[in-house]
Amino acid sequence: xxxxxxxxxGVNIFMLGLCAACAFVTVSTLFVILGFLLYNxxxxxxxxxxxxxxxxPGQDGGGMANAIVGSAQIVIMATLIGLPIGFFAGIYLxxxxxxxxxxxxxxxxxxxxxxxxxxxxxxAWTVIVVPAHHFSALAGSMAxxxxxxxxxxxxxxxxxxxxxxxxxxxxxxxxANKWRTIAKVIVPAARKGIMTGMILGVARISGEAAxxxxxxxxxxxxxxxxxxxxxxxxxxxxxxxxSAYEDxxxxxxxxxxxxxxxxxxxxxxxxxxxxxxxxxxx
Amino acid sequence: MAINQIQTPMTSIPTEASTxxxxxxxxxxxxxxxxFYGKFKALHDVSIEFASNRVTALIGPSGCGKxxxxxxxxxxxxxxxxxxxxxxxxxxxxxxxxxDVTEIRRRIGMVFQRPNPFPKSIFDNIVYGPRIxxxxxKTSAAEIVEKSLRRAxxxxxxxxxxxxxxxxxxxxxxxxxxxxxxxAVDPEVLLLDEPCxxxxxxxxxxxxxxxxxxxxxxxxVIVTHNMQQAARVADTTGFFLLGRLIEHDKTDVxxxxxxxxxxxxxITGRFG
Numbered sequence: 001x002x003x004x005x006x007x008x009x010g011v012n013i014f015m016l017g018l019c020a021a022c023a024f025v026t027v028s029t030l031f032v033i034l035g036f037l038l039y040n041x042x043x044x045x046x047x048x049x050x051x052x053x054x055x056x057p058g059q060d061g062g063g064m065a066n067a068i069v070g071s072a073q074i075v076i077m078a079t080l081i082g083l084p085i086g087f088f089a090g091i092y093l094x095x096x097x098x099x100x101x102x103x104x105x106x107x108x109x110x111x112x113x114x115x116x117x118x119x120x121x122x123x124a125w126t127v128i129v130v131p132a133h134h135f136s137a138l139a140g141s142m143a144x145x146x147x148x149x150x151x152x153x154x155x156x157x158x159x160x161x162x163x164x165x166x167x168x169x170x171x172x173x174x175x176a177n178k179w180r181t182i183a184k185v186i187v188p189a190a191r192k193g194i195m196t197g198m199i200l201g202v203a204r205i206s207g208e209a210a211x212x213x214x215x216x217x218x219x220x221x222x223x224x225x226x227x228x229x230x231x232x233x234x235x236x237x238x239x240x241x242x243s244a245y246e247d248x249x250x251x252x253x254x255x256x257x258x259x260x261x262x263x264x265x266x267x268x269x270x271x272x273x274x275x276x277x278x279x280x281x282x
Numbered sequence: 283m284a285i286n287q288i289q290t291p292m293t294s295i296p297t298e299a300s301t302x303x304x305x306x307x308x309x310x311x312x313x314x315x316x317x318f319y320g321k322f323k324a325l326h327d328v329s330i331e332f333a334s335n336r337v338t339a340l341i342g343p344s345g346c347g348k349x350x351x352x353x354x355x356x357x358x359x360x361x362x363x364x365x366x367x368x369x370x371x372x373x374x375x376x377x378x379x380x381x382d383v384t385e386i387r388r389r390i391g392m393v394f395q396r397p398n399p400f401p402k403s404i405f406d407n408i409v410y411g412p413r414i415x416x417x418x419x420k421t422s423a424a425e426i427v428e429k430s431l432r433r434a435x436x437x438x439x440x441x442x443x444x445x446x447x448x449x450x451x452x453x454x455x456x457x458x459x460x461x462x463x464x465x466a467v468d469p470e471v472l473l474l475d476e477p478c479x480x481x482x483x484x485x486x487x488x489x490x491x492x493x494x495x496x497x498x499x500x501x502x503v504i505v506t507h508n509m510q511q512a513a514r515v516a517d518t519t520g521f522f523l524l525g526r527l528i529e530h531d532k533t534d535v536x537x538x539x540x541x542x543x544x545x546x547x548x549i550t551g552r553f554g
Contacts, residue, residue, distance in 0.1 A: 166398040169358055170460070174411035174467055175388035184410070189401050 037260055041253030049254055054220060054236075057245035064255055066222050070230040074140045074216055075206045077226070082145030082205075083198055086152025090194075093153060094160035095182050106157075112150040118210035120146050125214035137223060137230035140216030144205045151204065155197030159190040196270040203266035207259055209234035233259050307375070309334040309501040310355065310390075310471060315369035317347075317354060319362070324350045328369075328527045330520055332471070337493060337502040339516035339533070341509055343553065347525040348505045352473050355503065356390040357383050373471070388415050391469035395476045397456035399448035399463070404440055407448045407459060411467040426466055433499075434462035435492050454485025461492065472496065474504040478511065490515050509549065513537055521545045 048063045055062030089109070093102055124143035129135055163186050171181040187194070209232075217229040218239060233255050240252035308331035317325035325347050332338050340348040353359045354367055357378065371378050378386045388411075399407050408427045412418055417426070427444065431437035436458040440451065448459060457477060464472060474493070478486040493502055493515050506512050512519050513533060520530035521544070529536065529545045540546045547553055 164398075166394060166396060167400065169361065169392075169394065170398040170400065170463075171410070172361060173356060173358055173387055173392040173394075174414070174463070175384045176410075176414050177384050180414055184414075185400050 034260070037253060037257040040250065041255075041257035044250045044254035045257060049251075049258070053222070054231075054251075057243070057248050060247075062251070064231070064233065064236055064251065064258075066219060067231040067233045067236040067255065068258070070137065070216070070219065070223060071206060071232040071234070073223075073226070074137050074144065074212070074230060074232055075202065077138065077141035078144035078148055078205060079202050081141060082148030083152055083202075085145075086149040086201075087156050087194070087198075089149065089153040090156025090160065091182060091187070093157040095178065095186070106154075109150040109153050112146070113154065116210075117147060117208050118213075121211035121214040124211060129215055132227075134227070135215060135217040135229040136227040137216050138226045140212045140230065140232065141226075143211035143215045144208060147208065147211065148201050148205050151201040152198060155201065156190075156194050159193030159197065160186060162193065163189045192274055192276070196274050199266050199270040199273070203263045203270075206266075207234055207263055209238050213238070307334075308332055309374065310503075311370075311372045312351075312355070313370045313372075315351070315354065315367065315371065317350060317359070317368075318366040319350075320364045324525050325354075326525045328522075328525075330527055330530050332501055332503055333518070334501050335497050335499075336517040337497050337504065337515050338530075339512035339519045340503065340505045340522060341507075341512050341519060341548075342522035343548065344507075346522040348520075348522040349475050350525075351522065351527075352475055352503060352505050353392075355471070355473055356387050356392050358387075358392060388467050389469055390471045390473060391464035391467065392473045392475065393457070393460050393464050393477050396480050397453060397460050399456050399459055402448060403445045404448050404451070404459060405444040408463050408466045411463060415467055417467065430462040430466040433465050433496065434458045435488060436462055452485075454481045454488065457481060457485065458489065458492070461489070465496075469500055471501045471503065474502065476505055476507055479507060486511070509537070521548060523548070 046063075048061050049065075050063060050068060051065050052061060052063035053066055054064060089105065093106055093109075096102075097105070120143050124139055124146065128139040128142060132139070167185055167189060168181055171185045172178075176184070212232050212235050216232060216235070218235050219229045219231045223230040237252050237255045237259070240248040240255065243249070310332040311330075313329050315325050315328040316323065328347075328351055340352065342348045350359070355371060359365050359367070360383065367379065373386070373389065378390075400410065402410070405423075405427055408430050409418070409423045412421075412423070412426050428437060428441075431440065436455060439455060440459075443450070448456065451459065457480070461472075461477070478489055481489070490511065493504065496502060497517075504512075504516065516533045518531060519533045519536040521528045521536060521540075521542075523544050529540060529542045531541070536545060537549055540549060
């Protein structure tokens, strides 16, 4: 083996080793986080956690039931607002986009995707909370939906574009118009990918704290309506973790564990949706 | 695929004996078609007639414009960006370029090069066309499905699995499914763009037999790379080269006694 070959082989092995090490670090990060959460929070996740309201520090038996329900409320509402808008915008981008307007929409969607979530929060605060003079779950939902819309639009567009042109032409050649083709052939063909994108988008926004800090704020008790400040898991984590009390810290860990578990479940569900095979009859 | 040297008269299956190329009222007529992809002129002044209830084959080397021309007959080229057509295409005397395109496409059906069934069941694939064209009011879906599958010579093979996925059948069967799907809307003209190029010889033979039988019910235009196929199924044949229609005549004449030198060169395998 010549010297040049030996050197090349050495570089090859070194770089492969480096890449493998980085991959290992990436993967183990998830396990480290999971480990921390389990270690610190598992003991505090009890039935009380899911059913009781928060109690002042020092008192045992409190929980985050209102935060769990509040998160659910806010995320469901954000989904109801943001998913349809994002979905139809994605259809526009994939199917109707001419050159200029579609290019603009795409560019703006990508910009929106990049806006820091805290900025979205301030925006929603200025536009909704201040004129209304109170914090509300509705404002929180609208802030989250502003994040969900561009995510959904771009992922819907991406999966629609993956449907082969031949399928579109097959439908058009039978006398279908464009909308019929989209609704009855293209979207059904892309539905697995679209649904996966939606699940992942919802999972993402359900963990955001910054937009909610300015909009739905928090609530010690159950909220009775959508226009009241509402507790949510991410905000609770923030408040508990930055407090001075040890048992509140434990609660923050527990909430983090629950939130992570929900996000992981959503990811697993998304994978199951994708993997159910492309050849199922409809 | 090698093109055999054809220097002697074809001894394969004969086509219709005396089929006039110019009939009194052609089913479809294209007049002075110029077609552009952006700035590129793909078709130069093409004029051709298609007689009713006949099979016309369009042959020519790759890139000669025969598929492009075929795709203009049901206006499917309009779905591409930056295309432009000049000239007239008439169906029963009426210019199709002026009319509502979805109605035109119901009357002029198309089968593509690769089978493209929808990700639905066999039954739903066939019913799709009639449903969107409002044809289910008069005839039941089951009747239409059986009739179309019989016309496409596929009924016996799939009648017990109509509700299975269209992807669960072989490539040749999928292509016949696409033919059945196109026939389900009762088109007057059927356009086929190299329908057998992705199929094995047995599947090809089945489809060729099918086409010869179908012409009594509709007018057929088929683009093919395979000259023997044209000789087997077509009554008349048009030869395209570099975006121009060089010659269009009875199939026998094209293959045995072409008028143009380019045609003869192509037929005898000097290029292509």
